[in-house]
Amino acid sequence: MEAFDLSVIWAGIIGLGVIMYVLMDGFDLGLGILFPFAPDEGTRDVMMNSVAPVWDGNETWLILGGAGLLAAFPLVYTIFLPALYLGVFLLLAGLIFRGVAFEFRFKANTSKYLWNWAFAGGSMLASFAQGAVVGAYIQGFETENLRYVGGALDWLTPFTVLTGLGLMAGYALLASTWLILKSEGRIQDWAYRITIPLLVTVLVVFAIVSVWTPMIDPMVRERWFSNLSVIWLLPALGLLCAFQIVRSVRNRFEGMPFVATMGLFVFTYLGLIVSRWPYVVPPDYTLWDASSAWQSQLFLLIGVLFVIPIVLGYTAWTYWVFRGKVREGEGYH
Amino acid sequence: MDLDPLFLSRLQFAFVVSFHAIFPVFTIGLASFIAVLEGLAYKTENSVWVTLSAFWTKVFAVVFGMGVVSGIVMSFQFGTNWSNFALATSNFLGPVLSYEVVTAFFLEAAFLGVLLFGRDKVPAGVHLFAAVMVALGTFISSFWILSANSWMHTPAGAELRDGFYHITSWSEAIFNPSFPYRFAHMGLASFLTGSFVVAGVSAWYLLLNREVEANRKALSMCLWLILFLAPTQAVVGDFHGLNTLEHQPAKVAAMEGNWETQSNVPLLLFAWPDQDAQSNHFEVGIPGLASLILTHEWDGVVPGLDAVPENEQPPVGIVFWSFRIMVGMGVLMIIAGLVGLALRPGGRLYETRWFLNSLRVMSVAPFLAVLSGWFVTEIGRFPWVVYGEMTLSEGLTPSLSGWMALVTLIGYAAVYAAVFTGGTYYLFRVLQAGLEASVEESFDIDHDRPKRPMSAPHVSFEHEPYPGEQGGNTSYQGGH
Numbered sequence: 122m123e124a125f126d127l128s129v130i131w132a133g134i135i136g137l138g139v140i141m142y143v144l145m146d147g148f149d150l151g152l153g154i155l156f157p158f159a160p161d162e163g164t165r166d167v168m169m170n171s172v173a174p175v176w177d178g179n180e181t182w183l184i185l186g187g188a189g190l191l192a193a194f195p196l197v198y199t200i201f202l203p204a205l206y207l208g209v210f211l212l213l214a215g216l217i218f219r220g221v222a223f224e225f226r227f228k229a230n231t232s233k234y235l236w237n238w239a240f241a242g243g244s245m246l247a248s249f250a251q252g253a254v255v256g257a258y259i260q261g262f263e264t265e266n267l268r269y270v271g272g273a274l275d276w277l278t279p280f281t282v283l284t285g286l287g288l289m290a291g292y293a294l295l296a297s298t299w300l301i302l303k304s305e306g307r308i309q310d311w312a313y314r315i316t317i318p319l320l321v322t323v324l325v326v327f328a329i330v331s332v333w334t335p336m337i338d339p340m341v342r343e344r345w346f347s348n349l350s351v352i353w354l355l356p357a358l359g360l361l362c363a364f365q366i367v368r369s370v371r372n373r374f375e376g377m378p379f380v381a382t383m384g385l386f387v388f389t390y391l392g393l394i395v396s397r398w399p400y401v402v403p404p405d406y407t408l409w410d411a412s413s414a415w416q417s418q419l420f421l422l423i424g425v426l427f428v429i430p431i432v433l434g435y436t437a438w439t440y441w442v443f444r445g446k447v448r449e450g451e452g453y454h
Numbered sequence: 455m456d457l458d459p460l461f462l463s464r465l466q467f468a469f470v471v472s473f474h475a476i477f478p479v480f481t482i483g484l485a486s487f488i489a490v491l492e493g494l495a496y497k498t499e500n501s502v503w504v505t506l507s508a509f510w511t512k513v514f515a516v517v518f519g520m521g522v523v524s525g526i527v528m529s530f531q532f533g534t535n536w537s538n539f540a541l542a543t544s545n546f547l548g549p550v551l552s553y554e555v556v557t558a559f560f561l562e563a564a565f566l567g568v569l570l571f572g573r574d575k576v577p578a579g580v581h582l583f584a585a586v587m588v589a590l591g592t593f594i595s596s597f598w599i600l601s602a603n604s605w606m607h608t609p610a611g612a613e614l615r616d617g618f619y620h621i622t623s624w625s626e627a628i629f630n631p632s633f634p635y636r637f638a639h640m641g642l643a644s645f646l647t648g649s650f651v652v653a654g655v656s657a658w659y660l661l662l663n664r665e666v667e668a669n670r671k672a673l674s675m676c677l678w679l680i681l682f683l684a685p686t687q688a689v690v691g692d693f694h695g696l697n698t699l700e701h702q703p704a705k706v707a708a709m710e711g712n713w714e715t716q717s718n719v720p721l722l723l724f725a726w727p728d729q730d731a732q733s734n735h736f737e738v739g740i741p742g743l744a745s746l747i748l749t750h751e752w753d754g755v756v757p758g759l760d761a762v763p764e765n766e767q768p769p770v771g772i773v774f775w776s777f778r779i780m781v782g783m784g785v786l787m788i789i790a791g792l793v794g795l796a797l798r799p800g801g802r803l804y805e806t807r808w809f810l811n812s813l814r815v816m817s818v819a820p821f822l823a824v825l826s827g828w829f830v831t832e833i834g835r836f837p838w839v840v841y842g843e844m845t846l847s848e849g850l851t852p853s854l855s856g857w858m859a860l861v862t863l864i865g866y867a868a869v870y871a872a873v874f875t876g877g878t879y880y881l882f883r884v885l886q887a888g889l890e891a892s893v894e895e896s897f898d899i900d901h902d903r904p905k906r907p908m909s910a911p912h913v914s915f916e917h918e919p920y921p922g923e924q925g926g927n928t929s930y931q932g933g934h
Contacts, residue, residue, distance in 0.1 A: 181559060187529060188555040191540065192548030199541040202533030203851045209534055210862045213527055214869045220523060221873050225880070228915040267541065269853045414545045414620055421549040424556045432559060 127418040128408050131193035134425060135186055140390050142182035144383055149176040151296025153219055153244020154289055156237065163449050164308050165237065169226065171303040174443040176223065178436050180216070192421045196267060196411035200402050203269045204262050205254055205276050212250035219243030245289065252288025256281030259334055261403040280333060287326030291386065294319040298378035303447050316370050316378060324363055327389065334396065340404065341396045352395050359388035457856025460847050463535040466863040470527050472825055473870055477521030479824050482596055483648020484514050485589040492585040496578055502668045508573065509889045510652065515570055515910035516884055520877045527866060535859065539839050539849030543619050546612055546627055547602050554598035561591035570910045600640055604633035607841050608701045614843065632701060635694040642687045646787060647820035649676040649683070654817030655885060657810035664921050665889040670804050677794035677803070684787040691784070692747070699748055702841060703757040704766065705834030708773040710744050714758040719744040727770040768836040776829035783823035790816055884911045886920040
């Protein structure tokens with residue numbers, strides 16, 4: 122029974138890590154996606170300054186999630202990574218490039234354009250790869266005897282390309298609504314202008330994915346069209362969030378578009394979990410199949426329960442200190 | 455030619471880990487040096503210590519940043535290339551490696567920010583405490599990593615059931631037989647690396663007549679450390695070798711180039727090991743010395759490579775020569791310490807240009823020693839990934855094909871080359887700006903974040919003249 126409890130606790134911790142990561146690194150990756158489309162260099166400075174104090178902490182969650190997976194659900198780690206081999210490389214290469222570009226752009230004068238490209242390219246690559254990972258998870262993995270036995274490019278299908286592009290649009294939407302909150306004047310006007318087209322793109326992709334998934338997977342169809350009708354609340358709430366984004370952008374509210382976008386992400390995420398629960402390596406292995414020994418889960422849990430409040434507190438403090446608008450010409454050079 | 459995923463994966467891991475290792479091995483030593491400087495600043499209120507500490511903290515920030523970035527890839531490689539190994543050992547390696555991450559996070563969130571940006575914001579005692587905790591944190595991180603690595607060499611406290619290791623004793627697994635030796639050997643290596651880099655950079659500044667008082671103090675401190683630590687490292691290394699002889703005799707045989715189990719084994723100064731012929735060409739050695747070192751008797755019997763089947767032998771040539779490079783560097787380090795002592799009377803130490811110039815060159819010696827040492831220990835355990843229990847080929851990801859491994863090998867090499875050319879170039883910019891730039895800087899709350907250690911040095915990426923530069927402007931110009 123001990124094993125049962127710990128696996129669920131660990132699923133909660135890693136689930137929290139994933140959504141924290143998606144929401145927080147999402148908007149700063151999104152800024153990288155919007156970077157080439159920004160009207161001018163002044164806007165780019167404001168975009169970068171708006172996340173400079175926080176993006177570092179955002180990526181913390183990815184690493185915590187990754188390390189936690191090996192310790193708590195090793196099977197997820199040892200099937201996802203081989204199956205997504207080339208995607209993982211693109212993801213890491215993208216994250217490294219954008220991270221380094223972020224630091225050096227602030228210190229650069231004549232070489233600034235170079236770091237602009239590295240930041241935008243790295244952000245796009247990493248976002249696409251993350252979206253494709255989500256798609257690959259929905260798609261499921263070919264396994265045999267606890268090993269991945271599929272091919273190197275099984276993860277790259279029209280479906281995962283769609284989820285990859287969809288997440289890029291979603292991150293861009295998070296970024297544009299974040300920018301509404303953090304900027305003013307002509308930069309804010311630009312952010313308002315691009316938000317609705319981005320939302321429409323995201324909703325179109327979500328709609329296609331929602332129709333496509335039950336078609337490719339009978340288990341998902343069963344889940345959604347059985348008696349468990351309460352789960353239909355999730356897409357309903359998601360749509361309500363989308364409606365809120367439109368309404369608040371029309372009324373030029375500043376905070377609501379970002380909050381509603383986060384809501385849209387959370388309900389989509391919960392919908393995804395509900396579709397697959399309790400399978401963590403679809404279609405074959407559940408949470409409990411993927412668990413490590415309960416002593417190992419317990420051993421790490423002690424350290425993690427100690428460090429999570431510190432990371433959360435540090436994160437909250439940082440966002441509090443850097444609340445308010447970012448103005449042009451402020452902050453850096 | 456067939457692309458062998460096993461060989462390419464080994465090459466990839468070796469490349470990434472070698473690239474990564476040079477950063478932490480330096481920051482661990484440097485963190486302790488900074489803690490000592492902070493302690494001296496706290497006790498004596500001499501501003502020289504503050505100047506030194508502020509400067510080396512900036513260097514620490516840049517190198518720490520590069521270490522973190524290069525380490526991220528490694529935490530995924532266990533899964534991408536070695537998934538069978540990761541799955542089988544996950545009950546132990548999962549929590550242990552995660553604890554390293556947890557330690558690093560705790561360190562960053564709580565203390566690194568105070569050390570990097572808090573000098574004038576918090577009481578001096580708190581700043582000193584943060585410096586000590588950062589130094590301690592780097593040690594705790596290496597504790598976990600070396601425990602995991604040592605366990606792979608000398609697995610203990612676990613039993614293999616149905617393809618999974620199950621932990622029977624956490625303390626036996628964490629403190630496995632080779633761990634104390636490896637930890638001591640690496641700890642000293644870190645201190646020596648920190649000492650030689652600081653000594654080399656200080657020597658360079660002294661040659662340019664920059665911040666003479668502070669740099670003399672730094673140089674003197676480092677040379678005292680080197681004088682005592684370099685010989686100590688030789689002794690600890692010897693104990694580590696004896697421990698290896700007990701648990702991994704084939705590795706020691708490869709280090710010595712000793713093909714046959716025999717008594718009166720010579721210590722080879724030169725040889726060309728030939729794996730196919732199972733013997734050496736051009737041997738030059740001191741009779742009986744290897745027997746004496748390894749068994750403490752002139753005619754002691756030392757196991758040779760013939761003690762294991764040929765397909766369980768490590769590649770002898772590279773282990774043999776890596777070991778000699780490591781030892782050679784160690785000898786140079788001991789000599790550097792002694793020469794430094796000889797030059798102390800009358801302060802000739804600070805003015806002897808050939809010595810200062812050789813110290814500049816010696817900055818790379820500890821890095822060479824550490825890398826060749828790791829080549830010895832890691833290549834020397836071939837063909838095992840968990841020694842004596844799981845081979846590298848059993849640990850490989852089954853779905854991995856040669857071209858996948860090749861694509862990512864080239865990819866990571868390209869990414870690292872690009873990123874670290876930038877990083878190293880920037881590090882040299884910080885070194886050029888020097889101690890003078892560290893004095894007048896203040897904390898900038900919009901800019902400086904502890905999780906972004908590279909935000910600490912306010913030095914421009916592009917080249918600017920530095921004091922003493924050939925043909926450059928000799929007056930210092932603020933770099934920000």
